[in-house]
Amino acid sequence: MTENPARAVLLAPFRARTWRDLAFVVLAVPLGGLVGLYLLIGFGIGLAMTPLLVGVPLVALVLLGGRVWGRVYRVLAAALLGVAVPEPPPFTPKPGLFGFLAGAFGDRSSWRAxxxxxxxxxxxAVLGWNVLLAVGLAGMLALSPLIWLLAEPVNVDARGVEHRSFIQFGEFYVDSWPRVLLVGAVGVLCCLAAPWLLRVxxxxxxxxxxxxxxxTERDRAVAELAAKRRAAVDDSTATLRRLERDLHDGTQARLVTIAMALGRAEQRLDSGADAGELVTAAHAGTKEALVELRELVRGIHPPALELGLEAALETLAARCxxxxxxxxVLxxxxxxxxxxxxxxxxxxxxTNVVKHSGTQAAAVxxxxxxxxxVLTVRDEGRGGVLPPTVSEQPVGGxxxxxxxxxSVDGELTVVSPDGGPTVVTVTLPVAVPV
Incomplete structure (x- = not known):
């Protein structure tokens, strides 16, 4: 709902946003002066000492110092203006002095800072100081009736005539109540305009x-590609570890048991004893090992996918x-x-639906x-599922x-209010992006 313009103007001086804007401008004035001194002294000394070769690293350090100043301004902008921007890519120089200098002078984030x-x-410093002067003048004019009431200001003009006045515009003296009230009204109007000047x-x-x-867009693209590469590497590493664990704890142990059973059967046959029971147990163990191997192969690439995704999803639905x-609809x-x-x-x-939702049905x-x-899995369970964050380590779930x-430019979204339903949507490209 749009606020009434007159109400917005009248309440602007009392809004929290106005005071935050004022606080930022007040801080920006001395910060701008300090920045000017930093740049003047830093680059001045660095350039002056360049013939001695010491100035080149100094100029590089001054340039990189812009990152520190940028962090200060980002913190202030986030706290007072509500402008939160992420950090630029970190400075990663190559080894050695020449690597450091090349990295510093080629660092785009430092030049932008x-x-x-x-x-x-x-x-x-310059504009902010003038804005503060304008705001201060508006406040003084608005308070002029109170100053007139409490003080006894007297001005003497060029002819030696005394005027009870504390404001003078050329030969015009504010020396009567009508004039004081007129100035006060102008000051109130200026106070109503001051928040918008601060806002701009x-x-x-x-x-x-x-x-x-x-x-920049390029920096974000590089960071996103690096995150996707880490996710792909972590996913493949986790898959390899799972396969190694399953082979070691399951199939390998079963094959060892089969080998021991066959070894005992061989000993019995050599002694003329009956080894049928051991051979039967080894045969059964071999079948179970084959089943486990099929499950491992299915975990790498499900055979059902040979017939297409729809057939594979039908298999999953039937086994749930x-x-x-x-x-x-594919x-x-x-x-x-x-x-x-x-x-x-x-x-x-x-699997999550079966383990955690408490529901008796699901829809895919x-x-x-x-x-x-687009894949959507919905259940009518208890809900309350928290969506994963980008910073969360992709260890599972x-x-x-x-x-x-x-990792393929897709996304996963979760809508799960308390009490359900839970709807998880996975959006993927049809083909892996190049």
Whole structure:
């Protein structure tokens, strides 16, 4: 609902936002002055000492110092202006002095911070000081009737005539109540306009913070690719560890048991005793080992996927411990890698439904178009499922599924109010992005 404009103007001086904007401008004025001294002294000394070669590392340090100043402004902007921007990529120089210098002078974030500081000298110190003067003058004019009432100001003009006045505009003296009240009314109007002047100034500061202190699109793309690579590596490492553990604890142990049974059977046969029981046990153990190996192979690449994702999801629905209503509309078959991610995502989500939801039924929906595959798993259970965060380590569960989806430019969303229902949606591209 849009606030009435007259009400917004009248209440603006009393809004918390106005006072936060004022606090930021008040802090920006001395900070802008300090930044100006920092740049003048730092670069001045550095450039003056460049012929001695000592100045080059000094200039590099001054340039990198812009990152520290940028952090200060980001903290202030987040606390007072509500402008929260992430940190730029960290400075990662190569080894050695020349590696450090090359990294410093090639650091795009430091150059952008330097440009921000130069603009802050003008915007923070110069413009901010004039804005504060205007706000202070507005407040003084608004309080002029009170000052007139409490004080006995006397001014003497050029002719030696005394005037009871504390404000003078050329030959015009504010020396009577009507004139004082007129000045006070002008001051009140200025006080009503001052919050909007502060808001525009704070808006300019916020635009500078977003434009020069936040990571660029290129930086965000690089960070996202690095996160996807870590997620893919962590996922493959976890899969290898699981396979190794399953082989070591399951199939390998069973094969050792079979070998021992066959060894005892051989000893009995050599002594002429009956070894039929041991051979039967070894035969049964061999069948169980084959079943376990099939399960391990299914965990790497489910055979059902050879017939397509729809057939694989039907297999999952049929094996689930609770009834699953399945609906698939897949006019475009996803790539094998996307099918595998989709299969394991639905398998993990159905496992969570059985273990944690307390429901007696679930529903799975899968549909695709030329570019996107969308999977939805819904249950009517107890709800209260927390969505995974990006910073959460993808060691399994929803965090692992989200990381696996992000590795191919997909995403996982969770809607789960207390009391249910829980709806988990996995959105994937039809093909792995290049």
């Amino acid at each position: 330097l440009l921000f500081l130069l603009l802050q000298v003008a915007l923070g 100034t704070a808006l300019l500061h916020g635009l500078l913070v977003r434009g020069l202190l936040a990571p 411990a609770v009834p699953v209503q399945l609906r698939c 006019p475009v078959r996803p790539s094998p890698a996307i099918e595998a991610i989709a299969y394991f995502s639905v398998a993990e989500l159905l 929906r899968a549909h695709s178009d030329a570019e996107t595959l 929803l965090a692992g599924l989200a990381a696996r989806a992000r």
